Amino acid sequence: MAADPIHQFQIKNITTLGEIGGVEIAFTNSAAFMLAAVVFTAGGLVLATAGRAMVPGRVQSVAEIIYEFVADMVRQSAGEAGMRFFPLVFTLFSFILVLNMFGMIPGLFTVTSHIVVTAVLALVVFFTVIIYGFYKNGLKFFRLFVPSGIPIYILPLIVFIEVLSFLSRPISHSVRLFANMLAGHITLKVFAGFIVMLSGFGIAGWVGALLPLALTVALTALEFLVAFLQAYVFAILTCIYLNDALHPGH
Amino acid sequence: MAADRPPEDRRARDADDDAALQARLRQLGQQLDAIAPKPKPGDSDASSGQPPGPSNLARALRLSSEFVAGILLGGFIGWLVDQFTGWSPWGLIVFLLLGFVAGTLNALRSAGLVARPGQD
Amino acid sequence: MAETKTGTEAPGGHKEPFPPFNPETFASQLVWLAIAFVALYVLLSRVALPRIAAIFAARSGKVASDLAAAERLKTESEAALEAYEKALADARGKAQGIANTTRAEFAAAADEKKKQLEASLAAKLAEAERQIEATKKAAMANVRDIASDAATEIVKRLTGTAPAKQAIDRAVDAALH
Structure with missing residues (x-):
């Protein structure tokens, strides 16, 4: 198991629930961790703020700090009008952050290392932007694709490239998160595998295993940072994209 | 707040304490001005799309x-x-x-x- | 990433496809992701976030009201200080007034006494003058009598006859005046 860095991404059925249109629907380890993240996030926030203390205790201030962090992010990237999407951004941020952090605990499954999950989350943002953009701005939303001050003869090409750029957003949005989590965990697993392998060779191996051990420790620290940063990047990009829906060219 | 003693108490004080009291009042006023309405940060339109910091x-x-x-x-x-x-x-x-x-x-x-x- | 993607698009090569690209698991993941995400969204947007927002609102309200109270107490104490200073100034003015009136009273009393003293002195002086006058008059009368007597006597000696009383008196009066 230690030798196979891919094994950790395996989805295992816990119970099979049935079929929808010939496709098997099962309660899997991935689903279990998603639900755990929901319980952990919502439960944690609700319990932390149960006291509604005027002067917050330690847990309550953590909840307040996260709230303020996300609120500031939304305000700075999407303006005060963006606060209507604050629950969405907060949900995305906390969900991804908690799932990433679960993944950092050895032996646990990383839900965000699966492209379907990140793709759905990115598409939720993508369609929110499109639907709200048209709902709020009508056809003016198309101005997002028409930069001002462009000569008419290359405008079609520019507009096409802008559209392409817009369409590539959910891809970069989802692939970034997925690839970072996947690659990080594979790298960690490979280096950890080296330690196990080398330390099997006796004293000399133990000495040799020190280097990958140090690297694994450093990588683990880096991965914690990445786990946070990816959640942050996902949220901040959500805000930036939502800003386009709110103000597509003034 | 320490400044709201009954006035009879103060009547007994001499000019030195008077000056000290006034100084304290002034300081309190400055403190109040310092805490008083800070403008909310980040109310900008964020049109640049570049998050800071x-x-x-x-x-x-x-x-x-x-x-x-x-x-x-x-x-x-x-x-x-x-x-x-x-x-x-x-x-x-x-x-x-x-x-x-x-x-x-x-x-x-x-x-x-x-x-x-x-x-x- | 690109190769792995194409790798799954051409299946059947190795025993198990790369797990993140295994389409068999997609449906289950999607279903549970939808359930989990919607549940989290509802829980957060309905319960957790409003509660935190309420805490913030309550706190900023409390801070604002505390500040307002502090401001109010400050103005009150300023007013009290002002009142105290005014009272002090009033008291000082009153003391000044009392001192002034007392001084005036004393001065008036002293004046009165002086006046009385002067009056009594004047009366005494007048009395003395009057007495002097009386004495003088009496003395004058005596002088007249003496003079007329003397004149009568002188005339008697010189002439041998006593002059008329009236003539003597006339002569004496003429001499005296």
């Missing part, structure tokens, strides 16, 4: 994936075009190039070097 690292992380996503999308569209029109390999070539351009644009944009569209 600690997100520089986050921005750096975005660069490569923006670029890759543009190429991936261009390649995918080119492949689709080839599939449906039989122009292979021209669809792939053209759209890969366009994807490359879009990816570069995205990357430059996330680096803050090019303005976002429509925001003059």
Whole structure:
């Protein structure tokens, strides 16, 4: 198991629930961790703020700090009008952050290392932007694709490239998160595998295993940072994209 | 607040304490002015789309994936075009190039070097 | 990433596809992701976030009201200080007034006494003058009598006859005046 860095991404059925249109629907380890993240996030926030203390205790201030962090992010990237999407951004941020952090605990499954999950989350943002953009701005939303001050003869090409750029957003949005989590965990697993392998060779191996051990420790620290940063990047990009829906060219 | 003693108490004081009291009042006034309504930060329109401060690292992380996503999308569209029109390999070539351009644009944009569209 | 993607698109090569690209698991993941995400969204947007927002609102309200109270107490104490200073100034003015009136009273009393003293002195002086006058008059009368007597005597000696009383008196009066 230690030798196979891919094994950790395996989805295992816990119970099979049935079929929808010939496709098997099962309660899997991935689903279990998603639900755990929901319980952990919502439960944690609700319990932390149960006291509604005027002067917050330690847990309550953590909840307040996260709230303020996300609120500031939304305000700075999407303006005060963006606060209507604050629950969405907060949900995305906390969900991804908690799932990433679960993944950092050895032996646990990383839900965000699966492209379907990140793709759905990115598409939720993508369609929110499109639907709200048209709902709020009508056809003016198309101005997002028409930069001002462009000569008419290359405008079609520019507009096409802008559209392409817009369409590539959910891809970069989802692939970034997925690839970072996947690659990080594979790298960690490979280096950890080296330690196990080398330390099997006796004293000399133990000495040799020190280097990958140090690297694994450093990588683990880096991965914690990445786990946070990816959640942050996902949220901040959500805000930036939502800003386009709110103000597509003034 | 220590300043709200009954006035009879104060009446007994001499001029020195009077001056001290006034000084304290003035200090209290300054403190109150200092805490009093701070303007809420970050009420700007954020039209630049560039989050400030600690997100520089986050921005750096975005660069490569923006670029890759543009190429991936261009390649995918080119492949689709080839599939449906039989122009292979021209669809792939053209759209890969366009994807490359879009990816570069995205990357430059996330680096803050090019303005976002429509925001003059 | 690109190769792995194409790798799954051409299946059947190795025993198990790369797990993140295994389409068999997609449906289950999507279903549970939808359930989990919607549940989290509802829980957060309905319960957790409003509660935190309420805490913030309550706190900023409390801070604002505390500040207002502090401001109010400050103005009150300033007013009290002002009143105290005014009272002090009033008291000082009153003391000044009392001192002034007392001084005036004393001065008036002293004046009165002086006047009485002067009056009594004047009366005494007048009395003395009057007495002097009386004495003088008496003395004058005596002088007249003496003079007329003397004149009568002188005339008697010189002439041998006593002059008329009236003539003597006339002569004496003429001499005296």
